[in-house]
Amino acid sequence: MKFILDENPTLLSSYIGYTDGKFHQVIACRGNSHVLKTYDAPDNAAYIDRIITPGEDGVRRQTWRFLASDLGVLSTRTEADAAYDPRQRPWYLDAEKSKRSVYTAPYVFSSSRLPGITCARVLADGGGVFGVDVSLSQLGELLARQRVTPHGTLWIVDEASRLVAVPGQAWERLIDDRLQLPLASDATDPVVRLATLAAVSDGDGPRAPRVADIDGAPYLATLTPMADDHGLHFRVIVAAPLEDVTGHITDMALRIVLLAAVILGLAVPLAMHLARRVARPVRLLCEEAGKIQRFDFSASPAIQSHVSEMQALATACEVMKTTIRARTESLLDTQATLEKLVAGGMALSAEKDMARLVTLIFQTAKELAGADGGVLYLMEGEELEVELLSLHAESLVLGGLSENPAPRVKVRPEIMPFLQPHSVLRHACEALRTRKASTTRDEGLSLFPTGLPEEPKNYRIASLITAPLVTRRDEVLGVIQLFNPQISHAEDADDGAPGQGLGFIGSLAAQAAVALDNHHLVLSLRDLFDALIQVIASSIDAKSPYTAGHCTRVPVLTEMLARAVHETTDGPLGEFYIATDDEWRQLWIASWLHDCGKVTTPEYVVDKATKLETIYNRINEIRMRFEVLRRDAEISYLRNSGHGQVAPKELEQEFAEEIRRLHADFEFVAACNVGGEFLSDGDKTRLEQIAGRQWMRYFNDRVGLSEEELGRKAREAEPELPTPETLLADKPEHVVPRMRAYPNLVDAHGNPVQVPENEYNRGELYNLRIARGTLTPEERFKINEHMLNGLEMLQKIPFPEQLGRVTEIATGHHETLIGTGYPLKKTKEQLPVEARIMAIADIFEALTAADRPYKKAKTLSEALGIMSRMRNNKHIDPDIFDIFLKSGVFSAYAEAHLAASQRDVTDIGPYLSQPDACEKN
Numbered sequence: 001m002k003f004i005l006d007e008n009p010t011l012l013s014s015y016i017g018y019t020d021g022k023f024h025q026v027i028a029c030r031g032n033s034h035v036l037k038t039y040d041a042p043d044n045a046a047y048i049d050r051i052i053t054p055g056e057d058g059v060r061r062q063t064w065r066f067l068a069s070d071l072g073v074l075s076t077r078t079e080a081d082a083a084y085d086p087r088q089r090p091w092y093l094d095a096e097k098s099k100r101s102v103y104t105a106p107y108v109f110s111s112s113r114l115p116g117i118t119c120a121r122v123l124a125d126g127g128g129v130f131g132v133d134v135s136l137s138q139l140g141e142l143l144a145r146q147r148v149t150p151h152g153t154l155w156i157v158d159e160a161s162r163l164v165a166v167p168g169q170a171w172e173r174l175i176d177d178r179l180q181l182p183l184a185s186d187a188t189d190p191v192v193r194l195a196t197l198a199a200v201s202d203g204d205g206p207r208a209p210r211v212a213d214i215d216g217a218p219y220l221a222t223l224t225p226m227a228d229d230h231g232l233h234f235r236v237i238v239a240a241p242l243e244d245v246t247g248h249i250t251d252m253a254l255r256i257v258l259l260a261a262v263i264l265g266l267a268v269p270l271a272m273h274l275a276r277r278v279a280r281p282v283r284l285l286c287e288e289a290g291k292i293q294r295f296d297f298s299a300s301p302a303i304q305s306h307v308s309e310m311q312a313l314a315t316a317c318e319v320m321k322t323t324i325r326a327r328t329e330s331l332l333d334t335q336a337t338l339e340k341l342v343a344g345g346m347a348l349s350a351e352k353d354m355a356r357l358v359t360l361i362f363q364t365a366k367e368l369a370g371a372d373g374g375v376l377y378l379m380e381g382e383e384l385e386v387e388l389l390s391l392h393a394e395s396l397v398l399g400g401l402s403e404n405p406a407p408r409v410k411v412r413p414e415i416m417p418f419l420q421p422h423s424v425l426r427h428a429c430e431a432l433r434t435r436k437a438s439t440t441r442d443e444g445l446s447l448f449p450t451g452l453p454e455e456p457k458n459y460r461i462a463s464l465i466t467a468p469l470v471t472r473r474d475e476v477l478g479v480i481q482l483f484n485p486q487i488s489h490a491e492d493a494d495d496g497a498p499g500q501g502l503g504f505i506g507s508l509a510a511q512a513a514v515a516l517d518n519h520h521l522v523l524s525l526r527d528l529f530d531a532l533i534q535v536i537a538s539s540i541d542a543k544s545p546y547t548a549g550h551c552t553r554v555p556v557l558t559e560m561l562a563r564a565v566h567e568t569t570d571g572p573l574g575e576f577y578i579a580t581d582d583e584w585r586q587l588w589i590a591s592w593l594h595d596c597g598k599v600t601t602p603e604y605v606v607d608k609a610t611k612l613e614t615i616y617n618r619i620n621e622i623r624m625r626f627e628v629l630r631r632d633a634e635i636s637y638l639r640n641s642g643h644g645q646v647a648p649k650e651l652e653q654e655f656a657e658e659i660r661r662l663h664a665d666f667e668f669v670a671a672c673n674v675g676g677e678f679l680s681d682g683d684k685t686r687l688e689q690i691a692g693r694q695w696m697r698y699f700n701d702r703v704g705l706s707e708e709e710l711g712r713k714a715r716e717a718e719p720e721l722p723t724p725e726t727l728l729a730d731k732p733e734h735v736v737p738r739m740r741a742y743p744n745l746v747d748a749h750g751n752p753v754q755v756p757e758n759e760y761n762r763g764e765l766y767n768l769r770i771a772r773g774t775l776t777p778e779e780r781f782k783i784n785e786h787m788l789n790g791l792e793m794l795q796k797i798p799f800p801e802q803l804g805r806v807t808e809i810a811t812g813h814h815e816t817l818i819g820t821g822y823p824l825k826k827t828k829e830q831l832p833v834e835a836r837i838m839a840i841a842d843i844f845e846a847l848t849a850a851d852r853p854y855k856k857a858k859t860l861s862e863a864l865g866i867m868s869r870m871r872n873n874k875h876i877d878p879d880i881f882d883i884f885l886k887s888g889v890f891s892a893y894a895e896a897h898l899a900a901s902q903r904d905v906t907d908i909g910p911y912l913s914q915p916d917a918c919e920k921n
């Protein structure tokens with residue numbers, strides 16, 4: 001520590017604070033009376049050695065030793081219970097946190113009470129912190145010894161423009177620990193005050209010198225930051241009279257002016273002569289420069305001059321012209337390549353078909369590299385598989401859009417060490433491993449077997465570019481290799497752009513990887529969407545075993561009929577065609593979702609096979625009432641027989657007649673329940689007569705019910721028991737109010753859609769009086785409501801533009817050509833052809849399906865007969881129905897999906913729109 005103080009006279013003291021609390025400090029006196037007085041040291045003391053040692057008893061003892069210049073001890077003083085602990089001092093804590101040298105802001109030293117700065121650093125072994133103190137007075141003395149100019153001076157300020165050190169500034173002992181540095185603006189020295197104001201006016205960074213007027217004299221003032229990574233943020237300001245800096249320059253300028261006047265008089269005649277000699281080459285050089293500025297690099301006459309410098313300039317100009325021409329041509333070539341790269345990248349991002357995408361990737365790379373051929377591999381699982389091989393010299397293309405399949409070459413990267421060193425496959429595996437593009441020059445490069453009957457034995461590969469297709473997730477999707485690329489010959493050119501060609505191919509490979517990755521992502525999302533669609537359709541089929549397969553079979557038949565209509569070249573539909581894959585996909589999605597609304601339709605309504613059926617067939621309840629009436633008749637017969645009031649034979653005849661009538665009435669009610677025949681007005685009258693018969697109920701019918709059932713029962717007063725009940729009843733409890741209204745629903749003509757008042761009416765007589773079929777108006781609307789629900793569901797799906805007509809197609813298959821269908825009563829002009837195609841497919845499948853509970857499967861003749869009548873009634877499109885028949889779609893579908901017993905049509909003539917156009921099928 002003494003050595004450090006001797007080598008740095010500015011330092012006041014050096015010390016070490018240890019982790020155990022020990023403190024050792026050496027203070028340099030240097031004959032400073034203020035220091036000697038502060039520490040009560042002898043006058044001849046050169047150093048003060050201060051040691052604080054913590055004792056085992058917890059008492060910190062402080063020893064002062066006053067040393068001569070030869071380190072002899074002059075006197076010693078010991079003090080008990082020293083309060084100073086280095087581990088609590090800011091310099092110790094800051095150094096311990098940073099693990100490197102730190103500087104403190106100016107503060108009052110604890111022992112000397114003088115203001116100063118501490119520099120501290122953790123010891124190498126971590127056992128403590130070493131520090132040195134510099135008092136602000138010593139720093140001021142150091143500045144006073146600096147002479148920037150004869151009359152210049154410098155001083156230090158902090159970030160707030162407070163004076164840290166000023167030449168000659170001496171500090172006295174301070175009582176208060178808080179140090180108040182004076183502001184430069186309050187300095188008594190006008191140079192310090194005004195120069196500081198001028199120097200800091202532009203902020204904290206280094207600034208060009210500023211001129212300040214101080215007491216009528218110009219001064220130069222400049223500021224230099226001392227900020228570093230150790231926490232020291234001071235600024236040094238230098239100020240000097242302008243005369244100190246520019247005085248000798250003024251004297252020199254006067255002498256130069258006098259000398260120039262003498263020389264000028266002699267040099268003018270000579271200069272005029274030389275100017276004429278030099279003017280011509282200069283003029284030619286100016287013209288040449290103008291041509292270069294216009295990018296005119298045409299040949300020019302050589303410029304000759306006797307002036308060596310001028311000749312050198314002419315030569316340099318010619319070299320510059322040649323270089324600029326070469327660079328310009330190279331730039332134009334690069335620009336053209338970049339345009340190809342950008343155009344190729346845009347084309348890749350827009351391509352959807354995989355085969356075209358693979359071909360486009362390879363063709364773009366081949367054109368960029370000027371290659372003769374190459375190969376494109378794609379990863380299939382963990383194997384690298386050839387997707388496209390092209391050899392221009394052999395007129396050979398395998399894979400991609402060509403008719404020839406790609407070579408059956410699959411390589412696992414792990415076998416790379418076992419491949420021949422000259423095999424292109426080895427380089428492909430290497431690129432897969434390193435994920436880096438590379439160039440190879442090897443006359444012996446060999447191609448893998450193509451699998452062709454005649455292998456291209458004469459094809460030679462002398463150079464090769466290999467680039468992996470790496471995604472942003474660092475996943476390798478494939479590798480592209482280019483054979484004999486012209487671009488690789490530029491790799492060794494001295495044009496300042498080595499590797500530029502490889503960079504272009506690498507960039508294209510990256511774009512190709514993005515395009516392939518996006519393609520895979522689109523396909524995966526498409527597969528996910530398709531799976532969800534099929535799950536919805538399958539759930540509808542699974543929901544009701546009686547319609548199982550309908551949602552699956554309709555898409556098949558729809559596509560078959562759509563292709564037949566698409567291939568028609570004459571007639572009203574001759575101009576209809578489905579142009580793109582997106583339009584076919586649109587039809588496919590619409591056909592799968594055509595009944596999506598049935599997810600919301602109650603199963604028992606869809607499957608309602610009898611009129612009294614809800615979630616069970618209520619005919620058994622009616623039968624039980626007939627059983628009660630028969631029991632009552634038998635009881636009455638037995639009672640009367642016992643009393644002897646009526647002849648037994650007469651009673652027996654009455655009883656037998658009652659039993660016969662009950663059986664006949666029940667069989668009639670049961671037959672009405674089936675709904676197979678049209679119910680006449682007479683039948684309805686007989687039902688009402690049967691319904692009027694009464695039976696006695698003795699038990700409470702309001703126990704064991706749900707809250708909803710009790711609510712419906714509460715619509716009428718509870719009668720006293722026993723109470724008579726009719727055989728067939730329409731009670732208030734049978735009516736279920738509508739839960740959902742459609743106040744704003746209008747059809748295609750702007751008219752409100754007719755919606756039944758009630759959700760359901762399960763009245764027994766009401767249901768048995770259904771004239772045709774088994775459904776009430778409420779239930780028929782509930783089934784038709786699946787179209788409204790489907791319309792609402794599909795409208796909420798954000799289909800992309802290319803699938804924008806899915807909803808229109810899917811929800812139109814129950815409409816008719818004359819506006820009598822549902823849900824929106826559209827007419828033929830308002831229905832797309834695809835919806836009319838699906839309507840025929842939907843009806844034909846429904847008629848011929850063998851899994852409907854309410855009917856037997858129709859034969860072809862029955863189904864086509866019904867559909868012919870529907871055509872005549874303008875319910876289905878006649879032109880599409882004719883194509884359905886003539887193209888053989890109906891028979892092809894029947895072969896695949898109908899039983900042999902259903903396939904009974906050999907002549908389609910009776911079913912065509914024009915009988916004279918009949919054909920055999």
